[in-house]
Amino acid sequence: MSGKNLILCLSMASIILSCNSKEKNFKSAIDSISQADLSNHISILASDDFQGRAPSTLGEERTIQYLEDQFAKIGLKPGNGDSFFQEVSLVKISADKQMKFNIKSKRREFNLVFSEEFVGGTPQLSEQVNFDNSEIIFVGYGINAPEHNWNDYQDLDVKGKTVLMLVNDPGYATSDSTLFEGRTMTFYGRWTYKFEEAARQGAKAAIIIHETGAAAYPWGVVQGSWNESKFYLANNMLSKSDLYLQSWVTTECAKSLFVSSGLDYDKTIASASLRGFKPVKMNMTASAHINNRVEYTKSNNVAALWPGKSKQDEYLIYTAHWDHLGINPMFGEDTILNGAVDNATGTAALLEIAQAFATLAKTQDRSILFLAVTCEEQGLLGSEFYTLNPLFPLEKTVGVINMDGLNILGRTKDMTITGMGKSTLDGYAISVLEKQGRYVCPDPTPEKGGYFRSDHFSFAKVGVPTLYLSKGIDNLEHGKEWGLAQNESWTKENYHKPSDSYDPARWDFHGMVEDVKVYFEIGFAIASAK
Structure with missing residues (x-):
């Protein structure tokens, strides 16, 4: 064998051994x-x-x-x-589950029962949080999304008021691919966004209507998540805002509220998914009295x-x-x-x-x-x-x-x-x-x-x-x-x-x-x- 051929064979053998070594090295790790x-x-x-x-x-x-x-x-x-x-x-904010959440219309007064009809708490770093007679406005999906040419708060001042809204976003309800991303939930559909946007708008309280399909989980999950203490990052924006209450209500509770307001629940909810939707005054007020333990x-x-x-x-x-x-x-x-x-x-x-x-x-x-x-x-x-x-x-x-x-x-x-x-x-x-x-x-x-x-x-x-x-x-x-x-x-x-x-x-x-x-x-x- 010539010297050149010997060098070539040795080089090939070295490459093969190197490849085999790499494969063996990887295989031993994955195994x-x-x-x-x-x-x-x-x-x-x-x-x-x-x-x-x-x-x-x-x-x-x-x-x-x-x-x-x-x-x-x-x-x-x-x-x-x-x-x-x-x-x-x-x-860590631990709210008293005996908190009083009252909603009143001309027809009826609702003293909502924690866990059964609503869950909620406050992001405020105070041992007592109270507000009375805050006007309730249904703001559809509670979304302000310029890139989708959608603003449920347009020309609306909600400072000191209570906003009532739906979970998910308009595309979910209509399956219309031209609305947001159709059935695919966007960030605007998340409950976290909705509470944050309500705070940015200056709302006193924010209420999300639970619906299992739209939320992606049953009421029991919401109950469990809000039944104990809630954590926030120190220096978070919600605690610095004027938002006193973030809460969820059951679908059944929401329907009762709409009836008491003289509104057709299904028609009003459906209108929230249409371009040009205008917020609806519920002719109701909300009051809440919350005792907290702040740690x-x-x-x-x-x-x-x-x-x-x-x-x-x-x-x-x-x-x-x-x-x-x-x-x-x-x-x-x-x-x-x-x-x-x-x-x-x-x-x-x-x-x-x-x-x-x-x-x-x-x-x-x-x-x-x-x-x-x-x-x-x-x-x-x-x-x-x-x-x-x-x-x-x-x-x-x-x-x-x-x-x-x-x-x-x-x-x-x-x-x-x-x-x-x-x-x-x-x-x-x-x-x-x-x-x-x-x-x-x-x-x-x-x-x-x-x-x-x-x-x-x-x-x-x-x-x-x-x-x-x-x-x-x-x-x-x-x-x-x-x-x-x-x-x-x-x-x-x-x-x-x-x-x-x-x-x-x-x-x-x-x-x-x-x-x-x-x-x-x-x-x-x-x-x-x-």
């Missing part, structure tokens, strides 16, 4: 993601010992300590200097860093919220909301993916931040706090992969991108799934506004590319219709209820394991991209 590890983490995080993982409780202390211990054991570095914790300053407190995001190599000053973030709803006596015997699916599963995946990256013999190029955020259930507060106080520059953050509520129903042919088309990261998910003979589908129920209901949205608002990839619906064994039906059934029976508990006898982990491997591979591709 480290296991059902045993995921189920172990979930069983601990969703145990009664963790008391439902509510912020600023013993449940939080146990949760964040567990996460710190696990990240340190894996070999990750603290993400906030020498600490794994990013302290989040909060205000200034803290919670924590948990941040763990796996440094990159050649581009270690650029960052990919994996997010999952560790918090849930704690203990709620309204549920009777079983008062602990363990939040097994929501979101012990995503938090467990965060740990398992961190372990996979630590298993790599050759480090990825970009640094990876594993961020378990607090107060997602309180309105994405932990992730919002991070974007306002980033541990690493947002302009150096190449992307965010969010994990929330993983698959417990078995293997699927697909995975869902909620907000498909809104991010440059979609292509990575499509490519990885295609390699596995699977496919990506858009959110099958965009009218529920899922894009605005998890922590990726805090980052999307400030311009960071995000990917909210979640469980698929095309079940390998039972098909799409079964998958959709199972999701709807789970939401109705378990979402934000004590029954969202760890149940290994009923859970099928095979799909979850496959999906977590997809999250890892997407992150590896982004962290290694040129």
Whole structure:
């Protein structure tokens, strides 16, 4: 063999060995993601010992300590200097459930019953909040959206008044694709936006009419969420505003109010979806008397860093919220909301993916931040706090992969991108799934506004590319219709209820394991991209 041929053969052998080494390196990492590890983490995080993982409780202390211990054991570095914790300053407001909320018309007086007919509270940092005889105006969807040429507050002064409004946005009710985004909920359809806009307009109180389809969850979810204390970021805009009450009423209660005002409920509601809608004076007044307990407190995001190599000053973030709803006596015997699916599963995946990256013999190029955020259930507060106080520059953050509520129903042919088309990261998910003979589908129920209901949205608002990839619906064994039906059934029976508990006898982990491997591979591709 000539010298040239020998050199060529040696070079080819070196390339093959290098490729084989890379494949072996990647395979060992991805194979480290296991059902045993995921189920172990979930069983601990969703145990009664963790008391439902509510912020600023013993449940939080146990949760964040567990996460710190696990990240340190894996070999990750603290993400906030020498600490794994990013302290989040909060205000906790606990309203007396005996609060008096009175609505009066010429025909009738309504003394609304908390939980049965209404829920609510105040963002004001006062021990007593009172207002009397505030005029009520029905403002349709309560939206001011210049880009959609829509303003329910146009030429209307609501300072000191009470605004009554619908959840979701006009496109939902009409299925008219020329109104907002048709059946797809926009940010303007979210309850958080509606309360904030009412505050910006100077309203004294804001009331949202609950309707299960439009809200995407039954009244029981609203009851549970407002039955206990509410958290706000310290220095938040609502507490600085003149908004004294933010509340929901049941559909049945709303219908009674409209009848008492001499208005046809169905016709008035339908008119709110038409261009040119004019607000309607209800000829009613609202009064409220609320006793509060105001506490200034803290919670924590948990941040763990796996440094990159050649581009270690650029960052990919994996997010999952560790918090849930704690203990709620309204549920009777079983008062602990363990939040097994929501979101012990995503938090467990965060740990398992961190372990996979630590298993790599050759480090990825970009640094990876594993961020378990607090107060997602309180309105994405932990992730919002991070974007306002980033541990690493947002302009150096190449992307965010969010994990929330993983698959417990078995293997699927697909995975869902909620907000498909809104991010440059979609292509990575499509490519990885295609390699596995699977496919990506858009959110099958965009009218529920899922894009605005998890922590990726805090980052999307400030311009960071995000990917909210979640469980698929095309079940390998039972098909799409079964998958959709199972999701709807789970939401109705378990979402934000004590029954969202760890149940290994009923859970099928095979799909979850496959999906977590997809999250890892997407992150590896982004962290290694040129």
